[in-house]
Amino acid sequence: MTTDTTPTFYVDMDGVLAMYDYNMYLPGVSRENLFAGRKALIELSNKNAPGKLARYQIPWEHVYRDLPGDPVAIAIFNALYRDHDKKAKVLTGLGCPYLLSEQMLDKLWWCHSHLGGFDNKDFLCTFGSKDGAVTHLKNLTSMDILIDDYNENLDSWRKSGGTPIKYVNGINSARADMFCLSSVRTPFENLKNLEDFLKTLKA
Numbered sequence: 787m788t789t790d791t792t793p794t795f796y797v798d799m800d801g802v803l804a805m806y807d808y809n810m811y812l813p814g815v816s817r818e819n820l821f822a823g824r825k826a827l828i829e830l831s832n833k834n835a836p837g838k839l840a841r842y843q844i845p846w847e848h849v850y851r852d853l854p855g856d857p858v859a860i861a862i863f864n865a866l867y868r869d870h871d872k873k874a875k876v877l878t879g880l881g882c883p884y885l886l887s888e889q890m891l892d893k894l895w896w897c898h899s900h901l902g903g904f905d906n907k908d909f910l911c912t913f914g915s916k917d918g919a920v921t922h923l924k925n926l927t928s929m930d931i932l933i934d935d936y937n938e939n940l941d942s943w944r945k946s947g948g949t950p951i952k953y954v955n956g957i958n959s960a961r962a963d964m965f966c967l968s969s970v971r972t973p974f975e976n977l978k979n980l981e982d983f984l985k986t987l988k989a
């Protein structure tokens with residue numbers, strides 16, 4: 787994707803910049819029970835408070851909007867964004883096929899709320915699995931760097947010619963076959979290790 791010799795960083799959201807939440811990936815939420823659940827909550831609300839506007843929240847709605855940030859990953863991103871001429875981008879997948887617009891806007895809102903001086907043009911998202919989308923990328927070079935917590939995405943990125951870096955976030959495992967950043971190291975330590983790693987890439 788890049789043609790020059792300086793790195794561009796593509797940074798994942800869920801499990802990297804934003805804390806991972808298992809609940810949002812629970813199976814069994816279909817379009818039918820999504821709307822059945824909404825209808826039942828509105829009816830309950832009307833019964834309890836007739837005439838009042840129903841307030842309801844179902845699991846799939848706005849799941850990304852209020853996720854807590856990972857302070858280490860955010861500090862790393864902000865440093866890369868600042869020091870690498872904004873050559874850091876967010877690359878994220880959207881999870882629910884029925885709420886793509888809402889999820890995209892919530893994630894973009896999240897980026898503006900948590901990342902310093904974030905620009906819309908640096909927000910990239912895939913519809914469906916990132917792993918599947920990455921498989922179709924052409925012309926990645928070693929200077930295209932994916933920072934992600936999910937092995938499938940990292941392996942696909944490497945197969946497509948890019949450099950994968952795993953973010954070890956406290957619930958996944960480090961890999962011996964690739965450089966890792968870690969949520970239990972300080973941003974300073976991570977950035978120092980990253981700079982050393984980047985030198986090996988250019989060599």
Ligand SMILES: [Mg+2]
Nearest residue numbers: 798800801935
């Ligand atoms: Mg992730």
